Structures are given as structure tokens and as C-alpha cells.
Amino acid sequence: MITFNRPPYIGKEELYILDSIKSRHICGDGAFTKKCNCWIEEKAHTKKALLTTSCTHALEMAALLSDIQPGDEVILPSYTFVSTADAFVLRGAKAVFVDIRPETMNMDERLIEAAITKKTKAIVPVHYAGVACEMDTILDIAKRYNLKVVEDAAQGIMSTYKGKALGAIGDFGCYSFHETKNFSMGEGGALLIQDQKNIEKAEIIREKGTDRSKFFRGEIDKYTWVDAGSSYLPSELNAAYLYAQLENADLITQDRMNSWNTYYKELKEFEEAGRICLPHIPDTCEHNAHMFYLKLRDLDDRTAFIRHLAQNDIKAVFHYIPLHSAPAGKRYGEFNGKDVYTTRESERLVRLPLYYGLGDDIYKVIECAREFLGGYR
């Protein structure tokens, strides 16, 4: 059986978790959390990074920091995970969906301006598969209309756009360390903050609305409740697991990249023959091999492909059901313009197994895929 995903595991995780247990500091913001925050700040060249309990929670923090109010609107793709919309819908905002570009599955930046109204507060680009959205255009629009840019970079750690780290380009960036992502802590994420003036407020929101972070830095004598907030800081045990991965980020990325390139090379001929579409990486972008997908002709073709792999004990999956066609999407959102690609392309797409340590099993997947693609059609 070849599974679709296996959580990354380097080997040092137990040691670090034991370290945190022995240090008698297992709640949030201990030594490992600080190491992870610093690692992200250095890697992404961002002013501040704060580990969070999930990417969903990092997005919620970004919505709070962007001062999203009931009745506001945010612009995002419909082709994304629910959290991208949820974080803003929880604040009472309306999700305004725009179509994607078929070659990257990213939100089409050329459609954003037409979706802007007086109520628009933020643009939320999702860097699908760790491949950057067209950020220069998005930043330019945001500047002209005075909108916040919140990057859903859940899949984007280690990727760049014109040399800049994804997540560190907009006002806020959100990473995920869920077990399906390149680096993991089980459940977890990080919020990246570009503007100095948002840092203190972020620390307060993350610490139940208190100025406890300042207290721990010795900047004040006692801490108190200063604003509305929640608890968005993860346990040290989780941070310890993550740090082992971050220390080996290049190793993990290289391994994933080898698999990605192997898939690409071995399936290229079927794209050239017009049988499938493969991911397109724009020149402006360096990606992190988060995902390998291909697109078949249509839904029926995809269903047959997934069944063929399953019959050979290989697990391949698809996503996402476009948010605007889901019950909550209809209640809380609206598609702006025409859905030319979102539904059609989402029905064609399938993800192949890709994880750290996939190894030679990749050749079984490729053989099985080639058998199908070279077969009866």
C-alpha cells in the first residue's frame, strides 16, 4: 500500500520533546517556540513570526488585526481550503470569490479589481501548491484601494516570488504545520507580520488579550487584560517536534523536490500528447514541492484514474469542492464574475502521493499512472 501522505519525521523529534519535558516548560512560548519563530523570521526575512495552534488560527489573527467588521468584504479564490474563508466569515465578513488561472490554480489577479466595492477590506491570495500568486499586481491593487493583503501561505513555506519568501510579502502571512504540510508539528501554524506596528497587538491577541509577552520580556511589572483576544499559542511539545523539521528544512525540501521532478519528467510525454495537464511554475516563482498534481480530461476520467491507482494499492486524492458551491459558501459568500475555471479545473485535478521519504515507491506510482494514461484512450 502506498499512502497519500506520511507526516515528516527526521529522528530528532523525541529528543527535543524530551528536552522540553525535562526543562519543565511545556506550555507555550518556551525555548523551542522561540527557536521556531527565529528560524521563520530569518528564513522569510519577516519582521515577526509567531507560532500558532494552526494556520486557520493564524488567519483568524490576521482577520482580527485587519480589523474586519460585520458587513465587510474580502476577496479570495473559491478554489481553496475552507479556513481561508472561515477566518473572515467568523468576523462577520462576506467572502467574495473570484476565478482562478487554470495554469497555476491560483486566484486570477486580473479579476480582483472588478470585485472591489466600498465594503472591501482585504485580498486573500492563496499560494496553491506552494506556487506564488501574481503578488506585484495584487500589492499594487491593495495599495490603490487601501486594502490589507493576507497571504494564505499554508502550503508556501520555503517558496519564493521574485526572491521574496511567500508569507512575507503582504501585510500578514499564514503558514500551516499540519501533518499534511512540508514541515509539521501535528497541528500548528505561524503568523508572519510585516509591519512593526502590528506586532504588539498580535502578541496581545495571541495571549488571551493580555500584555503577557511584554511582562515576560521584563518590559512591565505585571500583566493585565488590555484587549479582546484568544489563545493561539501552541504547546512547547509541538514546537519541539517542529524544530527538528525546520533544522532539516533543506533536506526535506530536496527530497520532496526530487520526487516532484521525477513525477514531472516521467509524465511529461502525456502532457505533450495532450492527454493531461501538469503544474506550471511561473519564472517569477521558486516552489517548495508541496504537491504534485495532474489534471485529466474531466471528472469521469479522474474518477477512473483514481480507481485504477486504488486497485493497485495506491492512494491518490482530489480537492477542493469550490467554496461557492458548498452550503456555507452560499450562505456567507458570493462568486464575482463568471466561474470559467474554478469548477471545471477542480473536477479534473488529482494529487499523487508526495511526502518526505517516498523513495523508490514513486516508481510504482509512475508505472501505474503510465499504464492508465497510455491505455485505452
Ligand SMILES: *Cc1c(COP(=O)(O)O)cnc(C)c1O
Ligand atoms: C492546510 C491549509 C489550511 C489550514 O491549515 P491548518 O494548519 O490545518 O489550519 C489553510 N489554507 C490552505 C490553503 C491549506 O492548504
